[in-house]
Amino acid sequence: MSKPLILQTDFGLADGAVSAMKGVAHSVSSEIPIYDNTHYIPPFDIWSASYRLWQTINYWPEETVFVSVVDPGVGSDRKSIVARTKDNRYIITPDNGTLTHIYYHQEIVEVREIDEELNRLPSSGASHTFHGRDIYAFTGARLAAGIIDMEGVGPALSVENVERLPFYHPKLDDNNEKITGTIDILDVQFGNLWTNIERELFEKLGITYGDEVEVEIFHDSRQVYKNTMRYGRSFASTKVGEPVIYVNSLDNMAIAINQGSFAKAYNIGIGTSWRVVLK
Template sequence: MCESRPAEPNVARSPDSPESVPPPIITLLTDFGAADVFVGSMKGVILAINPHAQIIDLTHDIPAHNIRAGAYLLHSASRHFPPDTIHVAVVDPGVGSERRPLLVTTRSYRFLAPDNGLLSYILASEPKAEVRELTAKQYFLGTVGSTFHGRDLFAPAAAWLSLDEPTDAFGPKIDNPVRFEVRQPQVDEGRVVGEVLHIDRFGNLITNISHTLLREAIGTAELLKVRVRIKNTDVQGLRRFYADAPPKTLAALINSDNLLELFCNQGRADKLVNATIGDQVEVKVA
């Protein structure tokens, strides 16, 4: 029996119509870079199905195959978008294998991504999220290849979602998506121990220790006197902004995502202390 294609989208109302609604937003995050036509092809597929979609590039410069970096940046950026935004994330070293394609629905958003841990931070922050495996082939391109599911599978599924196709039509619910462990900082008598979550393009070391946790564990009055330690290197106190620290020295501050960050003014903190993702970071009153 042939699978039926979804109905063609209705002609959109004029933007001047009192009944008009904002165009649906679809974001893209990949490790595809800009040298090839991968990203452009995904956009073409989306617009061919829904020409009124508004496509936003989060980034296409995730380091190749780096699922953890993609997971962190997806979680960091996605929460700033309006409700009902559809987020497409493709960092997919297992493309073409038995790994499943996922549709995850949270309280505010829908996410399309391979089942390889890319949604770990999203699922950790949204424990009641609905997770489905994408199996309904009528929402894919006619022929799905084995090397480019971003174009053949995730892009068309996102476009059909933006046309209000119901999520339960895309595939069955599952309860065992692949996740990596999202570790939480440990607090012990005024001492907080966390780790480096992410290293950005400037070499800044972003940790999993929040400003809120530091205030609760150490106290607001003591924050300016804390000692931050990483790789046997100590930093005294917190700076207000990057230029508040002497150039070429390791320093710490609370960044705009409310997280403790180690940085080097006009330099790279990661190179200064030879740091990597997962390295321990300790904070306590000096």
């Protein structure tokens, strides 16, 4: 029985690129259930691709196959790989940092380089700019359909040598008074800031619902925001237009404006250069 195949790209849906990937997968086996994670990763944004994989991977059954194609280095000498997590979920992706969050949060137990002589769409050898269709969708479908296993992907690589983007782990100061983390991603539709600060770490500050929290945001060394806001159960914990800090769906701390976009209001970005301090 075929396993689910999940596609993620920065292609958008304005043309036939994603449809072509699905067609290739179904040409391998029409029984493969194919789903979309997102095709609206910002162009070339490997960090966001990494986060969106981690955001969703745990909600899919074991042996689900993910294909993530955000590949500004397509056609270069970067490797094409398949990674297996300790929970037996598979990610097919360029080795360009897309596995960063999975590496630090999920534990990768096996990585193999795709043998493109064996795992490439027939008659596509002259194409060097659409590996998402010709290599990743094709290999993902073969893996999901059980035509190949990990050994059939290609030669083994060292897990420790997987390409990773700079990563910052949240830190609690020695006096349990301040936590420094990063703004990992935006809740895109609403402009909320999702930090990498886990709820359990935040609770070590001794803060409870209704308390005021001092929030500072820095871009590199430049402070771009400083204010106090209420720690609420939801957005309704404050008046419309007021900021609130809350626990998001990944059990991490997030910052919002009730019925507004915090990111747009203060021009906030994402990644390790964006630090947030909670006191």
